[in-house]
Every structure is written in C-alpha cells, then in structure tokens.
Amino acid sequence: MSDLDFLEKLLDGAEVEWRPLADVTLPTSNIKWSNTDQSYRYIDLTSVDRETGTISEAKEITAETAPSRAQKLVEADDLIFATTRPAQQRLCLIPSDWAGEVASTGYCVLRPDQSHVLPGWLLHWISSTQFKAYVEEHQSGSAYPAISDGKVKAFSIPIPCPEEREKSLTIQGEIVRILDSFTELTAELTAELTAELDLRKKQYNHYRDQLLGYDVESLELRPLGWVGEVRMCKRILKSQTSPTGDIPFFKIGTFGKRPDAFIPRDLFEQFKDKYSYPKIGEVLISASGTLGRAVIFDGKEAYFQDSNIVWLENDESKVLNKYLFYFYQIAKWQSSDGGVIKRLYNDNIKRTLIPVPCPDDPEASLAEQARIVEILDKFDTLTTSLSEGLPREIELRQKQYEYYRDLLLSFPKPAEAAEA
Template sequence: MSELSYLEKLLNGVDVQWKTIGEVTLRTSNIKWREATRSYRYVDLTSVDIETKKITETIEVTVNNAPSRAQKLIEENDVIFATTRPTQQRFCLIDGKFSDEVASTGFCVLRAKQDEVLPKWILHWISTSYFKSHVEENQSGSAYPAISDAKVKECSIPVPCPENPEKSLAIQSEIIRILDNFSEFTTELIAELTTELTMRKKQYSYYRDQLLSFKEGEVEWKTLGEIAKIQRGASPRPIAQYMTEADDGIPWIKIGDTSPGSKYINGTAQKVNPDGAKKSRILSPGDFVISNSMSYGRPYILSITGAIHDGWASISDFSERLDSDYLYHYLSSQRVKNYWGSKINSGSVSNLNADIIKTLPVPLPDIQKQKWIATLLDKFDTLTSSISEGIPREIELRQKQYEYYRDLLFSFPKPKTASN
C-alpha cells in the first residue's frame, strides 16, 4: 500500500474539511429513572473489552437498583468512549442488541450525524494515534486520569468532500471497508498466532515435564536443602535510611526488579549503602531467588551481585550438583508448582518459607544430562516467552502494522489553523 498514491486516487483532489467531533455528532440524553417502566441492560466501563472493542457482560437494572452512574441512553450505531483512564482506549460501536439501553456516565456517547459522517468513521478515528495524542494532552488527574466529554468533542476529525455529502459518505465507506478488512485479517492472523503460541506453551510444558520425569531408580533424588543453601532474605530497618546513589552502593533487589518472561535479574532501581548491605542477604551471580509471598514460587537467576530483602528466599552453593539452567526449568515445572501449592494450602503456613523450600525433592541426573535437558528447554522457552523472538514478537509486529496503515489512511492534509 503506497503512502501517497492510494489516498490521492481515492480523493482525486477533493477538499478535506476538519471539523470538531462535536460538530459531526448529535446531542444525546440521559434516562429519567422516575419515568422508567422497564428494566435496562447497563453497560458499565468494565462491560467493554479493551482488546476486542466489544461489550462482554452487562447487568439488568431498574429504578430500584440502578447505580448512580447508569444514566446515558444509547442507541444502535452510537460510539461510546470511556473518559476515565482514556488512554486505555476502551470504546465500541453499539449494535442492535444494546440499542435503547443505558450506559455509564464514564462514557462519552458519540452519535454521528449520519448525513455527514458514518458511525464507523468516528469509531476508526478514535483509535488513531492522532486522537490518542489529543486525549493525552487534554486528560487531567494522575491517579485516575480522565477527560471530559467536552474535551473529547473538541478533537478535530477529517471530513472529505463536505460540499458533496453523497460523495463524502462514499469515500468514508471505502476507507472504512479497507480498515474493516485489514482489521479482520489482522485479528484472524493474531488469533492464529495466539493459538499457535498457546499450543507451543502447552508443548513446552509437556516436554519440560517429560524431560524432568524419571523412572524409579533411574536417578538419585535429594531434597533441595541437602544440595543447596536455602536462606530467607533480610531487610535493614528502616530501609529508607540505607538507600544510596553512591558508587559504592549495592544493588537492592526487590520483586519489582523482575521482568515478565525473563529468568534473570539483570539490574535494580535502587541501591543500599554498605551498612545496609551488611544487614541484608548478599547474593552472587548464578544464585537464585524465589518470591516467598506475592506470586510465590517464581524462580529467577541473578546476573548481578546484590542484596535481597525478606520478601525473597535464596538458593545458593549448589554448583557441584546442579546446573543452574536445569534447576530453573525444574523449579518452573508443574510438578514443583503443585508441590508448593500443597504446602501453602495445607493451612499450617501462609507463605513459601525457607523450611518448605528445603524439603523439595530434586532429581539429579549427571551434570551433562542436566545441561542437555536445559538446552532443549531453553529453545522452547525462547520461542514461547521472548518478546524479541518468536511468536510474541510476530503478534506485536502484526498489530503495529495494522496501526500504521490505519493512521496512514487517515493522514489527510491538515491546515495550520486546525488543531486538536
């Protein structure tokens, strides 16, 4: 798709006028609950799925139980846009199923003047980077950012060939057709890739569990406490007193320093001074940490020397008996997750403490076989988990490709006087 030729042929030199969204939409009304004689399906903010742009679940409300925010009447072909946390892009087109129902005041209802713009013209426009920029510039609040309906409607929207409404709607319809087809193709492709990714994850889990299963007597088994040092982290108190930005500071490893999908901790956001380090637990590259409370049991390998707080348990001093990559895959296996779960859910403890970790049975094939198993599992792990390789990266690229062409089809020349 050429950046210049397609729009030039489609528009064939016609004028494009930029109007505000408010100029091309109709006023809407709120429900008068005192006059209501029936129940309504209530479209709350969480009713609209951010990814699919569809209404998923609603509840029936009446004058007796309607939430105070259940106010805005909606009709078929309305576009509703969530004005609370608006950069999440929670919006959808109302279909006949939800016509004449009620929506939250957290939505801005955009009802197209259909002799000027098509409802889907507005729908596609508010998904563009241009509209997102307008929202970012006009939202307010930090904890719960929001944008007013008035500010949403101040955003400019292109209207091709406004002096000839029939031709204008024909142009809009053609661009919408292209975007719908491209969106459908992208959605189907992403669905296929997501299905493939799910299958690969299942395949990875299957082979991991198979490779880490051994017949009775095939390998030696030891508890983790017999072949490694298991310790709980330690935190100096009050921790703020020991924080430093000096060069002699020691990396302070917190739960938040982990990255989803990564098996390594490569750096930290904060450091503690030498006195704080003495009151902490110091680990070296190659040692393991495991969260003992929040998201308990997730293992990470350290790539740095650092101090860990008491939200972690550590595993160290195992190099003669265990390959670190093999241990990582074993600790990530369903067998171990089930083991941790059985201990945590027994009712006698509330977190994954060092004493429990010490009791974990570990199979010990020779080091060379451990490395062979770990190499195979690393390949599966890379395919399924890496953001820069494999299927997740492909999904990301396809989504960005769609967004690029969507913005391209809306890249009408804009007069200098027009702004969002």
C-alpha cells in the same frame, strides 16, 4: 500506488474540513431510574475487551441494583470510549443487539451524526495514533489519569467534501472498507499465530513434564534443602524507600515487573556488603502471593523485599540454576497459610521435593540437567521471547496494521495545506 497517492486520487482535489467531534455527533441522554422498572445490561469499564473492541460480559441491573455510575443510555452505532485510564484505548462500537442498554459514566458516548460521518469513520479515528497522542497531551492525573468528555469531543477529525454529503460519505466509506479489511486480516493472522503459540506452549509444558516431572522414573526426589540454604535480603523499612531514587526496590507486587520504590545507594551498598545478596544466575522466587514465581537474577543493581522474595544459595555443584528455574514452574510447594494469603517459609521451601537425575553422580547429573535445560530453552524461546518467538510476530502484525491505518488517515491539516 502508494497509500498517499490513493488518498489524493480518492479526494480528487476535494476540500477537507477538520471539525471537532462535538460538531459531528448528536446529543445522548442518561437513564432516569426513577421512571423505570425494567432491567438493563450494564456496560462497565471492564465489560469491553481491549483486544477485540467488543462487549465480553455485562451484569443485569435494575433501579435497585444499579451502581451510581450506571447512567448513560447507548444506541446502535454509538462509539463508547473509556475516559478513565484512556491510554488503555478501551473502546467499542455498540452493536444493534446492545441498543438501549446502559453504560458507565466512565465512558464518553459518541453518537455519530450519520448525515456527516459514518460510525466506522469515528471508530478508526478514535483508534488512531493521532488520537492517542491527543489523549496523552490532554489527560490529567498521575495515579488515575483521565480525560473529560469535553476534551474528547474537542478532538478534530477530517470531513472530506463537507458540502457534498453523499460524496463525503462515499469517501469515508471507501477508507473505512479498506481499514476494516486490514483489521479483519490482522485479526485472522493474530488468531493463527495465537493458535500456533498455544500449541507451542502445550508442547513446551508436555516436554517439561516429561523431562523433569515428579513421576519421571529416571529422576530421584531430593528436598530443596539438599541444594542449598534459603537466603533473603535485609529488611527495608517503608520509611527508607521513596518513589524515585538510585536503586530499584522490588516488592512482592512489583516482582518481575517495574519497580515503584527505590532506596538510596549508600544504604544499598551497606546492606549488600553486610547481608545476603543474590549472585548472578541465582533464581529469585516469590514466597507470598503467587508462590514460586521465578526470576533469574541478571546482576543489575536492585534490592528485594525480605521474606517475600527469596532464593536458594546455590553453587551449582548439585543443581544448575537454570534447571531450578524450570523446576519452579511445576514445583509442588509445601506452603503454609499466612492469614489472608498463603506463603512459603524457609522450612516449607527446604522440604519441597525436586526431581534430580543421578543425584549421587554429580558429573552425570549436571550433564543431564544441561541437556534438559537446552531443550526447554528452545521451547521457551518459541513461546516467550519477544525478539525471536511468535509473540514478536503478533506484535509486528499489529504495528504493520497501525502503520497502514495512519497512512490512510493522513489528511492534511489547514496549515499543511496552505504550505503546500
């Protein structure tokens, strides 16, 4: 039996009425700090774990220490939904041991009227694809998108058999039971896959250290300056960048991520031809912030922030680029304090030692490096590849759950019912 057939059988021709959340939730209240000397646990926006939908940590606060946003009192079975950056879907069903605590005004508190809706019914609808689409349509702001409590409560959900409360709650309960089972099964599978992924990572780290660690007897230490010269792009001024444009400009904060700045093509062509620019396969590293974070340059048109993102100009006659990439993950950088943050200057990089097999025999050295790279590539595929590794399996399990959840929540809306 398909999920749609199951839904039709469960409804058995019963009416379905769509109601805004405001009609099926009860009023909530704010705390009056002037009237209490008690302490409360404060559910801030960061207190709710997005992955598990549970409260992971919370500060103890009093009237004297409470931040201005600590206002909303919550009770057991309340659903809280973060209205700041709502696309992140930070939500939680309040458990009984958190009843009477205080939540941030950054949450919309939905208190189900349990004569009409079950708490789990609200939870699954607020987690649904339909609600996510609604949020995207009604949120405002670009840098800090948000949605108002009023907009959240204007979202409509289906109430089966609205005139027969017992039957309505029975139908809701059966669907909630199935979805809870899916949730639990997905969580178990994800936990198993995550444990497997953690094991693979430990194996990968073990073999990486065994193959190219500093204490491997078959390797000899050489300074990175022996490999090649440190290079960087020509300095780009902030006035030369824009939020949109032709060529992505990566700064230390966006290195390895999505760019938020661009430079004109004519400037890119001019600087690329006249000044240092990485070759395909060379390994870019961060020289500030997270030192030595590595990205292999794939040749796509881009420009990089001078002194913060650098690379070794490497002809691979001594060390393979991919070998360098794996070494950077364990490198003992000779860093310097640059005020607030540490940074790598050119001399620091050139003095940093790299273990190399047979450095005085280039042919044997490169062959052994290639063997080490091949082994580490296999482990890297297992641990980090979204298309071949375990993370892909976790993603597929989550998508499978979302697919079945949306099927079970595919109640016809009035216009659709009339057309049918």
